[in-house]
Amino acid sequence: CISQDIDHILETQSALAVDLGGTNLRVAIVSMRGKIVRKYTQSNPKTFEARMQLMLKMCADAMQDTVSLNCRILGVGVSTGGRVNPQEGVVLHSTKLIQEWSSVDLRTPISDALHLPVWIDNDGNCAALAERKFGHGKGVENFVTVITGTGIGGGIIHHNELVHGSTFCAAELGHIMVSLEGPECSCGSTGCIEAYASGLALQREAKRLHDEDQLKVDGLDMKLTEPITAAHLINAARLGNSKADAVLNKASTALGIGIINILHIVNPTLVILSGVLASYYQAPVKRIILERALDSAQKIEVVTTDLEEPALLGAASMVLDYATRRLY
Amino acid sequence: CISQDIDHILETQSALAVDLGGTNLRVAIVSMRGKIVRKYTQSNPKTFEARMQLMLKMCADAMQDTVSLNCRILGVGVSTGGRVNPQEGVVLHSTKLIQEWSSVDLRTPISDALHLPVWIDNDGNCAALAERKFGHGKGVENFVTVITGTGIGGGIIHHNELVHGSTFCAAELGHIMVSLEGPECSCGSTGCIEAYASGLALQREAKRLHDEDQLKVDGLDMKLTEPITAAHLINAARLGNSKADAVLNKASTALGIGIINILHIVNPTLVILSGVLASYYQAPVKRIILERALDSAQKIEVVTTDLEEPALLGAASMVLDYATRRLY
Numbered sequence A, B: 001c002i003s004q005d006i007d008h009i010l011e012t013q014s015a016l017a018v019d020l021g022g023t024n025l026r027v028a029i030v031s032m033r034g035k036i037v038r039k040y041t042q043s044n045p046k047t048f049e050a051r052m053q054l055m056l057k058m059c060a061d062a063m064q065d066t067v068s069l070n071c072r073i074l075g076v077g078v079s080t081g082g083r084v085n086p087q088e089g090v091v092l093h094s095t096k097l098i099q100e101w102s103s104v105d106l107r108t109p110i111s112d113a114l115h116l117p118v119w120i121d122n123d124g125n126c127a128a129l130a131e132r133k134f135g136h137g138k139g140v141e142n143f144v145t146v147i148t149g150t151g152i153g154g155g156i157i158h159h160n161e162l163v164h165g166s167t168f169c170a171a172e173l174g175h176i177m178v179s180l181e182g183p184e185c186s187c188g189s190t191g192c193i194e195a196y197a198s199g200l201a202l203q204r205e206a207k208r209l210h211d212e213d214q215l216k217v218d219g220l221d222m223k224l225t226e227p228i229t230a231a232h233l234i235n236a237a238r239l240g241n242s243k244a245d246a247v248l249n250k251a252s253t254a255l256g257i258g259i260i261n262i263l264h265i266v267n268p269t270l271v272i273l274s275g276v277l278a279s280y281y282q283a284p285v286k287r288i289i290l291e292r293a294l295d296s297a298q299k300i301e302v303v304t305t306d307l308e309e310p311a312l313l314g315a316a317s318m319v320l321d322y323a324t325r326r327l328y
């Protein structure tokens, strides 16, 4: 019967999703229903050559597995850090978080190797696509997602579509600046919210406090041995370490003000936080909006994602939404 | 002949434009070609009652004049400070720059008095509409206009349309924050670019320097008597007053970073500066973009408007573009 046929299609038709991040290189087989059927993770190599080679090998290995998994792959969706031209399938430029990653044509080598259509966008935009298809953004005309992980990224949905901007530099939310000076950022500027509130920024501050012997506090059950991370800072603050608390307050204020700037520019109805720090930042961001946003922007909802893998799911969604139309 | 008929239509069919600003209340008769046929200026009363009364009287007087001017008025376009719901024709909320100006239905009383359709939007959005119809924004799919006058406002055109946002709070560009603390703003927050770089902010700093006896400098040909204004500050800086220069540098940096935040969020191809301080700010804003924006955002053009009255022309353009369609 037809409904069984449809079930079968939804379960077997799949996308190959690739996520090129500051830390890891990941590949996943994602079904049309948004289920991650299998996932492969390696650390992302530091050089262009090694990265391309590993990515193609991981894709080929995954394609091999699809036969026994009974998955038909419709295409490849790639999420990557950096600015991307999705029409051309090219990474235009990346910050230092991914080295040797400028003017890289990703579509041609992947398509040549796998004989499949290839879609590419940056990780923030992919996360927004994932929220639109599978997450809190379903049916929401105007929303923003902000990813607070190693770095900070994001994507903007306006009138149900991604805002790419005229040079594919829209929604570079990590590089919203909230200080005339402020800490140095991976982009070469200073005062970006990524330099205040990302995982790397908090780790930098945690290490600084640790070096000054100011991170330890009674009750801290994490070992103060390397690597010192943002988690040490958050735990220390919860246990009453006022220096750690001050660092986190500043980070939260910076992130909150950055998000208010988004509200005062595109005024969405919903902000979706994702990334490892999302649940930590949700409450302070709400508080700062109440303190400092215009009255008319106060109605915004701030939620945390319920998707496990926004970047991979968004990469897959480009394939699943467009595969029958072949629209880049 | 038809072309003469069309010429006649373009010259006689007109809009009544109203501009409610922090300082003045203005009314103008604007022809379909964008010519200001006649303009009326009064200071904007400080109370709601007086303001409404004066606005209706100025509109009625202008309508009287249209007979002898041979102008047929198609409708009324209103530009005002504050957040506006253009569908309802209501001013939702305004900062302290215009007092007693929240939850004000402007459409009903004007329409009742003049028996004409009425369009309303805020001054920044009107300026963007004016640029789209008559100015540098003609045919540009994605651009932003930033008005640096008494306050700071602006409007965003994305895919040829205004971005209003979900609660009509988009493009509140004056309240982009570029500091975790920073000077107090008329909106109740701190660190907004309006609090650093508007005419009022520069006047505040000029007065402060004057009170400290630090504004005067050899060669200054403006009298240092009240009112001390932004112009005194700019002149003093040009004559080598380093304190005045430092104030202006900070203001320019704040404005430049605010504009970069717009680039990193919506990434337009063009920024159009208008308002009395536009020509002063053009060069430093360009410089700060080169210093601090992402590579991918560097291609932006920054120009100053060549329109004399963006707010009035934009108010008129709502009438001229929509009068035959009656679309609010």
Ligand SMILES: [Ca+2]
Pocket (backbone or CB within 6 Å): A122, A123, A124, A125, A153, A154, A155, A170, A171, A172, A173
């Ligand atoms: Ca992005």
Ligand SMILES: [Ca+2]
Pocket (backbone or CB within 6 Å): B122, B123, B124, B125, B153, B154, B155, B170, B171, B172, B173
């Ligand atoms: Ca505006």
Ligand SMILES: [Zn+2]
Pocket (backbone or CB within 6 Å): A174, A175, A185, A186, A187, A188, A189, A190, A192, A194
């Ligand atoms: Zn940055």
Ligand SMILES: [Zn+2]
Pocket (backbone or CB within 6 Å): B174, B175, B185, B186, B187, B188, B189, B190, B192, B194
């Ligand atoms: Zn403000």
